[in-house]
Amino acid sequence: MTPPVYTAITFAPVQGFIEKSRKLKDLYGSSFILSYLSDRLCKAAQHHLVGTERFERHLAGTERLVWPEDPVVSPALIDVAQGTPNQILIRGEFPYSEAHDAFSSAWTCIVETCRRWIETEIPHTRGGDRWEYEYWHRSWQAWANHAWEFFWATGASSDDAKAALNDRKFSRAWVGINWTGESSSLSGIDSRAWPHPGKHRPYSRPQREEDAEVRAFYGQLSDLLGKATITPREFLSIPELVKRLITVREVVDFQIGNIEIPLSFRDLNRLSNKTDDAVNQEDENANREENKRWTGWFQGDGDRAGDYLRDKEDDELHQFSQDMRMWGRDLWKHLPKQTFTTPQQKKLDKDGRIIYAGGDDFLGVLYRNHPYPEITPLECLQWFERFKSTIWKETKHPITVSVGFVWAAPNVPQRDVLQHCREAEQAAKRAGRDRIAFRILFNSGNYLEWVCPWWLLEGDFSQLPTPPDSTPQAGLLASYCDRRGIQGHENSPNWTHIYTDVATLEARHAFQSTTVALGLIEIYFGKAYRQLIENPEIWWNRDGEKKQREFSGILGDRASFKKGDRIEPTFNEWVINLAKVGFHLTQSLNEVTQAA
Amino acid sequence: MTANSNPPFHYLIAIHPLGLLYGSAGPFLSPENLVGRAGNSFPPSAATLSGIFAAHYGNDKVQDLQLAGPFWSQTDTLDSNNDDQDFFVPTPFIYLVEKGEATIAQTLSWQPQVDNPEQWGWRNQNGELPIGKFDSQTWLSLRQWDNPQSIQRAPWKFLPHLHPRLELDQRRVAAPRRDVPDDEPNTQGSLFLENAVQLPSDVCLVYLSNQALQDGWYRFGGEGHIVEVTCHELGKFVSDRLVPPSLGCAFALITPGVWGSNRFSLRYPDVWRSELYHDAQTGQESILTGKPIPCRYRMGGKGAVKRLSRGRYAVPAGTVYVMRGPQPPWHQWTSHWTTDLFPKEGPHLNRWGCGLALPLPATLSLQAQAA
Numbered sequence: 001m002t003p004p005v006y007t008a009i010t011f012a013p014v015q016g017f018i019e020k021s022r023k024l025k026d027l028y029g030s031s032f033i034l035s036y037l038s039d040r041l042c043k044a045a046q047h048h049l050v051g052t053e054r055f056e057r058h059l060a061g062t063e064r065l066v067w068p069e070d071p072v073v074s075p076a077l078i079d080v081a082q083g084t085p086n087q088i089l090i091r092g093e094f095p096y097s098e099a100h101d102a103f104s105s106a107w108t109c110i111v112e113t114c115r116r117w118i119e120t121e122i123p124h125t126r127g128g129d130r131w132e133y134e135y136w137h138r139s140w141q142a143w144a145n146h147a148w149e150f151f152w153a154t155g156a157s158s159d160d161a162k163a164a165l166n167d168r169k170f171s172r173a174w175v176g177i178n179w180t181g182e183s184s185s186l187s188g189i190d191s192r193a194w195p196h197p198g199k200h201r202p203y204s205r206p207q208r209e210e211d212a213e214v215r216a217f218y219g220q221l222s223d224l225l226g227k228a229t230i231t232p233r234e235f236l237s238i239p240e241l242v243k244r245l246i247t248v249r250e251v252v253d254f255q256i257g258n259i260e261i262p263l264s265f266r267d268l269n270r271l272s273n274k275t276d277d278a279v280n281q282e283d284e285n286a287n288r289e290e291n292k293r294w295t296g297w298f299q300g301d302g303d304r305a306g307d308y309l310r311d312k313e314d315d316e317l318h319q320f321s322q323d324m325r326m327w328g329r330d331l332w333k334h335l336p337k338q339t340f341t342t343p344q345q346k347k348l349d350k351d352g353r354i355i356y357a358g359g360d361d362f363l364g365v366l367y368r369n370h371p372y373p374e375i376t377p378l379e380c381l382q383w384f385e386r387f388k389s390t391i392w393k394e395t396k397h398p399i400t401v402s403v404g405f406v407w408a409a410p411n412v413p414q415r416d417v418l419q420h421c422r423e424a425e426q427a428a429k430r431a432g433r434d435r436i437a438f439r440i441l442f443n444s445g446n447y448l449e450w451v452c453p454w455w456l457l458e459g460d461f462s463q464l465p466t467p468p469d470s471t472p473q474a475g476l477l478a479s480y481c482d483r484r485g486i487q488g489h490e491n492s493p494n495w496t497h498i499y500t501d502v503a504t505l506e507a508r509h510a511f512q513s514t515t516v517a518l519g520l521i522e523i524y525f526g527k528a529y530r531q532l533i534e535n536p537e538i539w540w541n542r543d544g545e546k547k548q549r550e551f552s553g554i555l556g557d558r559a560s561f562k563k564g565d566r567i568e569p570t571f572n573e574w575v576i577n578l579a580k581v582g583f584h585l586t587q588s589l590n591e592v593t594q595a596a
Numbered sequence: 597m598t599a600n601s602n603p604p605f606h607y608l609i610a611i612h613p614l615g616l617l618y619g620s621a622g623p624f625l626s627p628e629n630l631v632g633r634a635g636n637s638f639p640p641s642a643a644t645l646s647g648i649f650a651a652h653y654g655n656d657k658v659q660d661l662q663l664a665g666p667f668w669s670q671t672d673t674l675d676s677n678n679d680d681q682d683f684f685v686p687t688p689f690i691y692l693v694e695k696g697e698a699t700i701a702q703t704l705s706w707q708p709q710v711d712n713p714e715q716w717g718w719r720n721q722n723g724e725l726p727i728g729k730f731d732s733q734t735w736l737s738l739r740q741w742d743n744p745q746s747i748q749r750a751p752w753k754f755l756p757h758l759h760p761r762l763e764l765d766q767r768r769v770a771a772p773r774r775d776v777p778d779d780e781p782n783t784q785g786s787l788f789l790e791n792a793v794q795l796p797s798d799v800c801l802v803y804l805s806n807q808a809l810q811d812g813w814y815r816f817g818g819e820g821h822i823v824e825v826t827c828h829e830l831g832k833f834v835s836d837r838l839v840p841p842s843l844g845c846a847f848a849l850i851t852p853g854v855w856g857s858n859r860f861s862l863r864y865p866d867v868w869r870s871e872l873y874h875d876a877q878t879g880q881e882s883i884l885t886g887k888p889i890p891c892r893y894r895m896g897g898k899g900a901v902k903r904l905s906r907g908r909y910a911v912p913a914g915t916v917y918v919m920r921g922p923q924p925p926w927h928q929w930t931s932h933w934t935t936d937l938f939p940k941e942g943p944h945l946n947r948w949g950c951g952l953a954l955p956l957p958a959t960l961s962l963q964a965q966a967a
Contacts, residue, residue: 190907
């Protein structure tokens with residue numbers, strides 16, 4: 001009997017590809033492309049391993065190919081291609097050459113579709129001259145061939161295959177595409193795409209002439225697609241242009257036979273191209289650049305999923321992947337409901353969007369556009385106050401989740417917001433996992449951060465190691481009570497009270513031992529919270545024998561504090577940040593408007 | 597440039613910031629391209645320092661200039677008369693440091709796999725694949741190069757810094773111009789975000805050089821930030837360390853390396869293709885490297901003012917290569933492949949220390965030779 005063979009495949013860059021984004025459209029575009037490529041790989045693997053006839057019957061829908069017959073262990077293929085994770089594990093040997101062919105032809109198809117669309121739609125300059133597109137073919141070809149690192153490995157078990165895949169990544173596999181002339185205005189690297197890059201001759205042609213040509217080209221693109229999709233002042237590199245164009249219905253319709261745009265993405269286009277809604281038309285839904293409003297961004301993923309899955313059978317791996325993908329697919333349904341509705345609006349509209357949810361990984365944004373009032377941080381906070389217990393619980397797996405939430409000022413560039421999201425998520429992980437990091441990000445780039453375990457935020461005291469004499473009635477932030485005795489989110493207590501107290505005390509270096517911090521807790525959150533929080537037992541995480549989390553302490557892992565002297569300052573810092581971040585998070589609409 | 601057997605470096609150029617330093621990346625700032633955290637690039641490359649030399653001595657006198665960096669140092673370990681002259685270089689990727697720790701937990705080497713001796717790969721000292729999350733971008737003292745014990749993390753802090761852009765003729769913040777068409781460049785917003793960098797007062801940036809630079813105050817790295825430059829001779833220890841008799845079979849880069857053709861940047865020079873191990877079955881190569889880093893030099897165009905011309909990608913400093921046979925030391929790398937690799941429009945990239953490599957400790961190198 002021959003030993004079983006497993007194939008593991010992945011590609012890169014992923015985070016870097018998503019991060020270079022200016023508009024929400026870029027995020028959708030890049031997340032779509034990543035999912036599409038994964039999806040194509042999975043389909044090719046099925047085709048190879050079950051045979052053409054069987055695969056065609058499956059495609060035609062006459063006979064479903066389902067687990068355990070399906071050779072793709074993970075990701076579980078559910079009916080949406082959106083959010084397909086990019087590490088693929090296959091039962092059986094799927095040869096390198098076929099895998100690579102499937103991958104590169106899928107990507108080439110995307111790139112070619114965009115290029116041909118531009119060449120067909122913008123054949124001439126505004127002056128009527130022909131754009132000499134033959135000059136840029138070499139650049140497009142380079143991007144078709146070298147945009148991705150592709151990794152492939154086999155092993156005798158799924159764990160072996162995954163380990164071998166990590167092995168391959170040690171030496172990376174990139175080829176950098178050199179560029180000439182000016183860079184893209186979005187990422188600052190890679191040359192801007194325009195029809196005549198091969199004509200770049202700094203010695204014989206003035207820079208000004210070249211710039212005018214580029215501007216004219218982007219002006220034409222903008223006229224064709226609308227300013228909401230691309231403005232004439234943006235100069236994008238080829239991959240950035242591809243990301244932008246792939247979400248435009250006209251572009252993908254051009255060759256719809258070859259690219260199957262998942263329904264959810266067509267949906268996005270329909271929304272943004274609605275002509276009957278003048279407001280949406282101008283103030284494009286998926287674009288926050290024009291909206292000078294604060295927005296809430298969250299990124300998260302399950303804790304230690306790798307550990308949880310180690311040594312698990314194929315069936316369990318597949319089931320896990322299936323459950324996570326179903327959860328990801330339905331995540332958008334849990335977004336806060338649009339509270340301000342007009343007759344035209346669909347009931348399902350939400351105050352936010354999920355950008356991707358590929359299994360246990362997710363990224364989303366909470367916002368509300370004109371003409372509706374701005375979304376308040378308080379609304380976001382209240383959503384997160386039930387996130388772990390109601391939304392994450394539906395994954396049905398006993399792993400915990402770490403989330404980074406960034407409440408971002410309107411002028412922070414989107415790619416910075418994304419970076420902060422990632423850092424906030426890392427902060428939550430670093431502080432001990434199973435918690436949320438709130439980050440308030442100002443236009444100056446400065447930020448405040450506070451990390452809180454879910455149970456404390458939600459007011460769920462069931463996991464406490466030793467129950468206190470009296471348990472508080474609500475979550476920590478919801479229990480805030482200002483000096484006039486006003487308590488709870490809805491009554492809008494005045495958070496300035498604790499905020500100014502902390503500022504004064506900090507200025508006088510009052511936070512030496514934990515006495516002052518605990519005193520503040522008692523004054524503003526009540527005796528019950530003081531009793532709870534002053535007990536060092538709840539400061540530390542407790543993990544079971546198999547690393548499963550039994551309790552998440554407010555300061556995280558005891559082991560990360562080797563020197564005892566850092567513990568009290570860290571605790572004080574936690575209370576200080578609670579006051580500062582809590583102040584910003586609990587602002588309701590009235591206060592926001594007054595402040596502005 | 598021909599093969600040069602003379603030691604390439606004689607001086608340490610130390611940069612002490614007078615205030616903040618500039619840490620933004622990207623060629624320009626605009627309302628749509630406010631440079632914030634995502635685009636930070638620090639410390640500045642050796643090419644930036646090259647600009648000071650060129651401005652100070654003129655273009656003709658810097659034709660033989662040889663620089664390398666960036667590195668950093670504690671100010672009190674700069675003096676060559678002192679026996680402890682030292683500075684920090686990027687840690688080779690074979691040394692794995694757990695998050696938050698300062699000691700090296702695992703050392704990778706290119707070795708046969710325990711369960712499959714036919715197949716070679718990167719494994720730790722126990723022959724296992726490393727599991728866990730490790731810190732990247734750490735720094736190692738040059739004195740500890742052969743026997744690394746502890747690492748340092750970058751001592752600088754990024755401080756995002758918001759600048760108002762003032763009207764030229766009035767003392768108020770410029771408002772974006774709505775009256776000019778969109779395609780005019782004059783539509784700048786009123787604020788831009790600079791990614792300033794703060795260095796502790798007892799720490800300085802360090803570059804290696806073959807020419808001295810007069811001590812004094814210079815503008816360095818953009819946005820008018822002023823630094824104090826001091827120039828120190830290289831002590832014998834450092835100088836010997838930088839000029840090893842041979843690189844051996846295993847070596848690590850301490851500066852970014854740019855390889856490839858005019859059109860593509862690659863992970864290793866083409867002439868090394870037959871020297872590296874390629875597993876035919878798995879495609880595994882005897883390289884330990886990271887993601888590409890964009891790399892751009894202000895060289896190109898006619899006249900005194902050179903402009904950005906060609907962008908390339910570099911392999912990060914810390915990259916480790918394992919070769920079939922011992923390699924000559926960096927300063928003796930022959931010109932035939934550097935000429936092939938670097939485009940004709942500028943000087944050789946080794947002028948800016950591109951791919952400056954140091955041999956890894958003999959034990960690791962020996963294992964490779966046994967392969």
